[in-house]
Amino acid sequence: MTRERNRWLSVYALIVYAFLFAPIVVLIIFSFNKARRGLVWQGFTTDWYPKLFSNRELIDALVVTLEVAVVAVLVSTILGSLLGLALARLRFRGRGATETLLLVPMVTPEIVMGLALLLFFLQLFDAHGSLGQLWIAHITFCISYVAVVVRARAASMDPQLEEAARDLGASAWGAFRYVTLPLIFPAVIAGALLAFSLSFDDYVVTTFNAGVGSSTLPLYIYGKIKFGVTPEINAISTIIVAVTAVFILLAWRFGRLGGGREERPEEPAAEGPTAGGQMAEGQAAGR
Amino acid sequence: MTEHHDRSSIDLEKELTRYMIERRVSRRYLLERIALVGGAAALAPVIAACSTGGGSAAPSAAATPAGSAPGASSAPSSASPAPAASPEGELNILNWTDYLADEVISSFEDLHGTKVTQSFFSTTDEMYAKLGDDGGDYDISFPISVDVPNMIEKGTLAKLDKSVLTNIGNLGSEWQDPGYDPGNTYTVPYMWWTTGVGYDPARLKGETPASSKALWDPRWAQHISMLDDWQEVFGLTLIQLGYDANTTDTKQLDEALALLEQQKPLVRTYSTDTIGTMTSGDIWIGHIWGADRFAIQETIPDFAYYIPEEGGIKGNDTIATFTGSPHPVAAQLFINHVLDAQNSAQNTNLIYYMGPNEAAKEFIDPAILEDPTINPSADIVAKLQELLALDQGVRDEYLSRWQELRG
């Protein structure tokens, strides 16, 4: 019985992944489209790839996008994870207010947030957009997402575990580092992934906070709509996918990025010494 | 909005006067700017110029009209003197992507030893939001003609230095003194266009419509597209009804709205991505800008475009520099560069839009030049109406009806 259900589940997973990648396959195919503009296939060519490398503005835009995204992810993941943890674990008086504070950026329409930041920087610093401004803007809209994800994980974590570690002699930092952090680690990574995706593809907030020399890839690409989006854009997207895929493949073979317990699939009960600890934890969590 | 810094050590009156002479701004203009932007912000460039010992402004004011050109090669352009290196070394352009030919930019960079950085926007309204009240950090951008009078009044646009703009004679006579900017004092026209109807003849089975009513034809239901632009859409409809495209009569607007509501079930999409929608194959006939036809023809070779017999719309944009621009000298040089006949032609050949440049015509791709829809004859042009900048209250009337239509 279990085996059959598992097979259906695996088939389902395959379908979902196919759904996620269907447009990507189209995107990659059309990066070889001979047509300069338009959505119709007009023959095969690899010309767009060398062309994009000589497109200074496109490459600059990609670099800026990555510069913004990396910083945004780092800072927002740290700040957001701390926030998520605090909201999940602590009871304090401003808790409701903090939770609301977390929700408001998500609730804000992008144009409102983009123009709010533009006004803020313009009036207070006479700034007209810059890389630094983009960092601040992106971090700001990413924090909430990370916090919500980390909170969900930390919420189902037994606080007694950390207390137990403290009782056993660990310092506050030690308990955090060796107990809490590993337990919320997948959520931190998930939050970081979300933050990266949000930052990488952002348009509205970015367009009002970018300045000279800080145009991102989305800004460059959307500006092309008026006069035709060329397959160079498909090409650069394909390269990004390919590079990431290579990393994933390497990690698949050699890495230890599982983040989960070393389980063998389909044999969940077959764990030795840790089973007892998990049972206790599970029972406490399942109150 | 006020900054508190100790500036008492500078003789402000003297520096102000020097700044005004160098930048060729009037006292009245400077005072207006101070009032608008806040004292410190307006004076900041003055202070900056002072602290760098008169800065870059002084030598350039003397150098630009003359021909002393250290290290600059002379370009194969028709009417400019030996070019001068721009002392500022940089130029910031705010632009659609691919709206200036790469060669035009790189030739400017080489000629004037200036690094050009482009930033992008995807709609005209976004451009204005980014420019703000004084252009921000941008030296060059492309406001639409109808928005120019307001920008002049707000003090956003900087006056052109005609002594630098030696190529300005290249403009066709009809462009020398446009209504929105008499004498081209602040702007120079960049590209102009018409808006009309485009269709794929194969899909329309040999029909050759000539009226904008074709966009209301139920035979093409679900294969019609309209521009996602309230002024263009209302303009087209008002003209079809026989009214002025810029009417202020709300009863006429209501009529137009009713007609558009009738059309709505037949429309597949409202979109300004004309090239994308027309080449997707789902749209057979659409409301488009004329020049897009060439881009679409790269995919659909027989794609046709016409200006409706009831009348069509024409418009143009301009190239301008701003009062807050950090590199005013380079900006003026760039505008002159764009006015050069060959450069203008290169731009036209890239984006297919027609420029106002008479001298450029000898370099423009003949297919574009001879196309009566891109380059219509004078009598057709006379039938075209221009979309004007509407008063705030009137604009609200249009926009609220537009939102009602789209809801």
Place this chain on the structure above:
Amino acid sequence: MPAGPGVLARVRGASLLAPGVGWLVLFFVVPLAFIFVVSLGSRDALDRVTLANPSLENYVRAFEPRFIPTFLNSLRYAAITTILSLALGYPIAYWISRYGGRRKILLLIIVMLPFWTSYLIRTYSWVILLRDNGVVNSILQAVGIIDQPIILMNTDISVILGMVYGFLPFAILPLFVSIDRLDPTIVAAARDLYADGRRAFLHVTLPLTMPGIIAAALLTFIPALGDFVTPDLLGGPQTTTIAKNIQELFLAGRDWPYGAALGFILMAVTLVGTLVALRTLRREVVGGD
């Protein structure tokens, strides 16, 4: 349940909260306050914001009947997208957690990978797939299910498809982090207890993963409500959203005060609705946080 001895816990609590809260207050609340002030103002003849006569007039004006259909559109799309994303995302999050083993995170990264390409090109790719002579229609016709192409683009179908596509990862990730916490022995025990897999799921697994479900719902519904690009690019005349109206007021209408007021009203409605929903869910679900 306090997490440790008094003072230390408070200090630790403060250090956890201070950076994030401080950042949000400085770089979000303050800028938002600027826009709020704008919403109280009006325009001068040249479309500049003036605070000469501050008032709540824009808020009153915002209650226009023409915004109701677009608001309902936004609500409808957000709700459907959330439900579908949760329903479709849960099984795959479960699969990754149960069968991913050492490679769980990699499988998650693969889920996110499509979104590191340009949004516009992905949308164009959907056009290529969904248009009248597109891939989907061609396949359906080749297989014989239909004779004529069905109109998929520029409809509710394409909008919802596009939105689910865009928000699915936002559901999968939070669902995963919660499902991953499930102790498999508990699940096995539940199955023994209930003898019926479905009831075991409903009574044990689902409640235990409720924090993840709530998080996924938040991360899907709220941004979906404010999404105007997807309905704009993939939609047609009937799919206009309130977010697009707001955008239009700011940019095409050059009426920042009015746009800001409408924006704040949308924010208030969404916030109140979300908080009410959260409180209700938390009261009803035991063990959820």
